[in-house]
Amino acid sequence: MNERQIHKFVQRYLEATDCRIVEKSPAHFQVKLSPRADRDLTNRPYYWSFVDRTGAEPETMSMLLVTDKNKYDEADAAAKQKPPVPQKPAAGSAGAAGEAAFGRSFGYLNSTINPSARMAREDLHFGARRLEQLFQSAKLGGSYLCLFQEPEKRTSHPLHSTAYSAWLGVNMKVEFLCDMKREEIHSFGISLATGQCLEQFNDRLLQHKMTPKLPPNVHTAKNAITLNKAASIAEGILERKLRAYDYGWADAAARRLEEELSTIRHYYEPLIEGAEEEHRPLIAEQYERRQDEIRWQYEPRVSVSATNCGIFYLQGIG
Amino acid sequence: MHPSNDSANGEQQLSSSPSGAGAGTPKRKLLHPGVELHFDRAWLQQLQERVDRNGPWDDWTLYQLAVEAEQSKLVSSFDDLQCLRSLPSFEPMPHQISTARKVLHEMSGRAILADEVGLGKTIEAGLVLKEYMVRGLVKRALILVPASLVLQWVRELNTKFGISAYAQKKDHSWGYDVVVASMDTAKRDPHRDKLLNQDYDMLIIDEAHKLKNKKTTNYQFVNAMRKKYCLLLTATPVQNDLDELFNLITLLKPGQLGGQNEFAANFVVDKRLPKNEDQLQEALQAVMIRNRRGDGGIHFTKRIVKNIRLKLSAEEQALYDAVTNFVRERFDENQGDWTSMLSLVTLQREVCSSRDAVFLTLVNMFKKTPEDSPVRAKIWQLVEVIRGIQANTKAEKAMELVREMNDKVIIFTEYRATQEYLLQYFRSHNMVAVPYRGGMNRGKKDWMMDLFRGRAQVLIATEAGGEGINLQFCHHMINFDLPWNPMRVEQRIGRVHRLGQTSDVHIYNLCTIGTIEEHIVSLLHEKINLFELVIGELDHILERFEKNETLEQRLARLLLEAGTNKDALKEGIDELGSSLSRIRDEVELDEPVDLGAVDAVLNAVGQTIEVRP
Numbered sequence: 001m002n003e004r005q006i007h008k009f010v011q012r013y014l015e016a017t018d019c020r021i022v023e024k025s026p027a028h029f030q031v032k033l034s035p036r037a038d039r040d041l042t043n044r045p046y047y048w049s050f051v052d053r054t055g056a057e058p059e060t061m062s063m064l065l066v067t068d069k070n071k072y073d074e075a076d077a078a079a080k081q082k083p084p085v086p087q088k089p090a091a092g093s094a095g096a097a098g099e100a101a102f103g104r105s106f107g108y109l110n111s112t113i114n115p116s117a118r119m120a121r122e123d124l125h126f127g128a129r130r131l132e133q134l135f136q137s138a139k140l141g142g143s144y145l146c147l148f149q150e151p152e153k154r155t156s157h158p159l160h161s162t163a164y165s166a167w168l169g170v171n172m173k174v175e176f177l178c179d180m181k182r183e184e185i186h187s188f189g190i191s192l193a194t195g196q197c198l199e200q201f202n203d204r205l206l207q208h209k210m211t212p213k214l215p216p217n218v219h220t221a222k223n224a225i226t227l228n229k230a231a232s233i234a235e236g237i238l239e240r241k242l243r244a245y246d247y248g249w250a251d252a253a254a255r256r257l258e259e260e261l262s263t264i265r266h267y268y269e270p271l272i273e274g275a276e277e278e279h280r281p282l283i284a285e286q287y288e289r290r291q292d293e294i295r296w297q298y299e300p301r302v303s304v305s306a307t308n309c310g311i312f313y314l315q316g317i318g
Numbered sequence: 319m320h321p322s323n324d325s326a327n328g329e330q331q332l333s334s335s336p337s338g339a340g341a342g343t344p345k346r347k348l349l350h351p352g353v354e355l356h357f358d359r360a361w362l363q364q365l366q367e368r369v370d371r372n373g374p375w376d377d378w379t380l381y382q383l384a385v386e387a388e389q390s391k392l393v394s395s396f397d398d399l400q401c402l403r404s405l406p407s408f409e410p411m412p413h414q415i416s417t418a419r420k421v422l423h424e425m426s427g428r429a430i431l432a433d434e435v436g437l438g439k440t441i442e443a444g445l446v447l448k449e450y451m452v453r454g455l456v457k458r459a460l461i462l463v464p465a466s467l468v469l470q471w472v473r474e475l476n477t478k479f480g481i482s483a484y485a486q487k488k489d490h491s492w493g494y495d496v497v498v499a500s501m502d503t504a505k506r507d508p509h510r511d512k513l514l515n516q517d518y519d520m521l522i523i524d525e526a527h528k529l530k531n532k533k534t535t536n537y538q539f540v541n542a543m544r545k546k547y548c549l550l551l552t553a554t555p556v557q558n559d560l561d562e563l564f565n566l567i568t569l570l571k572p573g574q575l576g577g578q579n580e581f582a583a584n585f586v587v588d589k590r591l592p593k594n595e596d597q598l599q600e601a602l603q604a605v606m607i608r609n610r611r612g613d614g615g616i617h618f619t620k621r622i623v624k625n626i627r628l629k630l631s632a633e634e635q636a637l638y639d640a641v642t643n644f645v646r647e648r649f650d651e652n653q654g655d656w657t658s659m660l661s662l663v664t665l666q667r668e669v670c671s672s673r674d675a676v677f678l679t680l681v682n683m684f685k686k687t688p689e690d691s692p693v694r695a696k697i698w699q700l701v702e703v704i705r706g707i708q709a710n711t712k713a714e715k716a717m718e719l720v721r722e723m724n725d726k727v728i729i730f731t732e733y734r735a736t737q738e739y740l741l742q743y744f745r746s747h748n749m750v751a752v753p754y755r756g757g758m759n760r761g762k763k764d765w766m767m768d769l770f771r772g773r774a775q776v777l778i779a780t781e782a783g784g785e786g787i788n789l790q791f792c793h794h795m796i797n798f799d800l801p802w803n804p805m806r807v808e809q810r811i812g813r814v815h816r817l818g819q820t821s822d823v824h825i826y827n828l829c830t831i832g833t834i835e836e837h838i839v840s841l842l843h844e845k846i847n848l849f850e851l852v853i854g855e856l857d858h859i860l861e862r863f864e865k866n867e868t869l870e871q872r873l874a875r876l877l878l879e880a881g882t883n884k885d886a887l888k889e890g891i892d893e894l895g896s897s898l899s900r901i902r903d904e905v906e907l908d909e910p911v912d913l914g915a916v917d918a919v920l921n922a923v924g925q926t927i928e929v930r931p
Binding site for chain 2: 001005009012013015016017125126127128129134135137138141142143144145147168170171173175176177179180181183185187202206212227228231235239242243245247249250251254256260265266267268270271286289290292293296297298300301302303305306307308310311
């Protein structure tokens with residue numbers, strides 16, 4: 001992800017989670033987080049459990065999210081060069097000041113009367129922890145969907161009902177593992193009406209406008225197969241694809257595994273034999289542990305999990 | 319997609335953990351001989367539940383964002399360095415990157431990093447750790463280091479690598495994914511058992527030469543730990559004999575050098591003399607990387623040391639004598655109580671620095687003395703003598719030097735009070751000086767550094783420790799007074815004279831004649847030759863010298879026992895000096911010769927790096 005992509009990503013995230021954007025430029029956002037985003041991003045589980053238990057009005061945090069550090073710093077430096085704009089004293093500033101004084105002595109600070117309070121700055125470059133949190137939060141809030149395709153306006157006739165059918169969509173991550181690792185993403189759509197399976201299903205979804213509500217003048221076809229069956233179809237297709245792959249990497253890893261096992265065998269077996277009776281179990285246990293470690297480290301395997309999934313109602317009978 | 323699988327039980331995600339089977343009821347089948355395919359179906363169950371209950375359903379935009387996030391993080395090849403694109407804040411050096419690659423792709427994540435000092439073993443280890451984390455192959459990592467380096471590691475991992483590493487402080491700290499702890503803590507109960515019951519995806523041990531002896535608790539503890547990847551960091555894989563090398567490598571990969579007897583038969587003539595060097599080297603190459611500096615040694619610039627001898631003013635000399643007498647009397651009164659005596663010696667050292675430093679100590683001493691004690695009156699007399707002092711000979715000289723240099727300069731002093739005094743003194747002479755001390759928080763330290771780099775000509779520091787202060791842009795330092803602990807002097811010099819320094823460095827030692835300071839300067843400069851030692855050498859000298867007592871303690875004892883007898887003092891210090899210079903000669907002479915044969919093999923492992931300032 002480059003700066004522009006990150007910027008766009010952050011903007012869409014903030015909008016989707018109802019955060020209030022106070023100020024923005026192509027290089028940054030200043031936001032007041034929504035409760036939902038605050039829960040995911042600010043690492044305050046104790047605070048939120050307090051809010052949940054007492055029903056107190058939550059006070060969410062504000063953040064300065066910088067998506068392009070260089071550009072932001074340049075603009076910031078330029079702004080500092082200019083003479084500061086004299087601040088117009090706010091109406092009732094005496095009252096506010098008084099409140100602030102109270103606040104100080106009672107150790108209570110209300111962010112509304114202290115807008116200049118230091119705001120945590122977060123540089124969101126690729127690999128930044130805060131961006132990773134945004135990723136996690138998106139995943140948490142975007143795992144299971146149920147959506148309907150929005151009918152195209154002009155075809156809608158008040159008496160005409162369009163047939164929709166349900167699809168199971170699932171984005172799968174395939175991990176090729178040994179002491180090293182490689183990954184692939186596969187996106188499948190399986191029609192629950194016919195069992196037909198489409199690949200790159202996610203790209204297909206993006207071509208449509210989707211809505212969580214069942215649109216008017218739409219009827220849904222009956223499902224012919226279960227979710228379980230549909231998942232098996234996708235898994236079967238994926239498995240067939242994977243079988244055709246080159247497993248040179250796995251053979252190499254298996255060779256490394258064997259070599260390592262034989263190296264330690266060469267070390268431990270004479271050691272156990274030569275040891276006194278009472279020490280043997282201990283050394284044998286150590287040998288066992290080393291073997292486990294080596295298998296854990298090298299054993300080649302392929303593991304498939306889902307990033308996210310959903311039921312999608314699309315026009316037509318798939 | 320394990321919504322329930324947050325960080326608390328996230329370990330399950332690593333289905334490869336030796337003891338753990340995957341969650342749920344996984345379906346297993348073979349894709350290729352020896353390659354199992356595993357489908358995680360937790361998602362299906364979750365989806366079915368939501369279908370049955372008709373919700374709750376998630377957000378479409380977040381769904382797309384989650385897909386985009388996955389795509390951007392996708393590890394598309396086995397053998398590139400993915401982590402490099404997520405490290406915007408610094409650029410590793412080429413040899414560090416090639417080392418990381420080698421560990422990842424040729425050594426499968428088990429290696430000894432044996433670079434010479436200063437080539438960045440920490441960076442190399444950080445790169446390897448980060449890469450495994452980015453690839454999802456490491457989640458839980460433990461880093462064991464000497465206690466004094468814990469915070470430095472934590473900071474480095476956090477700032478340079480964006481890894482959330484935590485210093486182990488309380489028992490629950492062990493629960494974090496990446497923990498940095500001291501070896502001494504980790505191997506002790508109750509921590510020990512807890513750690514031995516964990517599966518660590520990665521274990522990193524800094525200063526791993528402390529694992530050279532099989533019989534130590536350190537060694538046995540590390541041997542008993544369950545780990546997948548493992549890095550051992552040491553600049554000196556062999557300090558005394560070849561067995562150390564065998565132990566270290568056996569800890570990492572048992573059998574790599576054969577069994578103990580095989581090793582002895584195949585590779586050892588004498589404890590420091592290897593044979594079959596080619597095979598030994600080949601065996602080492604598979605587990606060890608040693609980058610060395612280019613032949614010219616490290617391309618350090620020169621150190622130009624100047625001792626500036628100063629005569630105290632009559633008033634200052636009067637104070638020095640009065641304090642010396644005072645110390646003498648107290649010593650005669652309470653023979654044997656060494657701890658209180660040491661603070662008296664401090665008093666004597668402080669006179670050589672500034673009256674303010676003495677004053678502060680006297681005030682504290684006055685407060686601690688019982689009200690009816692006759693000592694109170696004596697302390698008061700000393701305070702009266704202090705009043706008589708109007709000028710500070712050293713400060714005047716320092717100012718003169720600073721003006722002459724007309725360049726950035728760092729002034730080190732041992733005492734807060736002296737620091738305050740100097741700040742004021744320089745300010746009153748229209749010279750901008752900024753302070754730096756250990757007690758400042760990180761933000762303030764950084765700010766002071768920025769001020770010094772930008773606006774101030776002078777930095778006045780009481781602390782040399784801490785890697786936060788890198789002053790390569792400064793070529794002058796003044797030791798306003800000298801610590802009695804030579805390591806601290808070396809630390810001071812190291813702030814300025816280090817990799818990246820492009821000019822020669824000028825070091826000025828201010829030294830008042832006729833005082834204890836004169837002896838110290840001659841001891842450190844002439845006898846240890848401190849200011850010209852190679853990095854690391856001082857360590858060896860002190861290790862041999864300070865068997866029971868530190869140099870600092872010995873000096874204090876000498877000073878007290880000599881009392882007003884100047885000849886006795888001189889004699890004692892000369893004796894210290896000659897034994898130090900003898901050890902220095904030994905260290906310089908015998909070590910390289912002794913290990914020459916071993917070094918030749920070690921040095922053939924890895925590449926030579928030309929590090930230019």
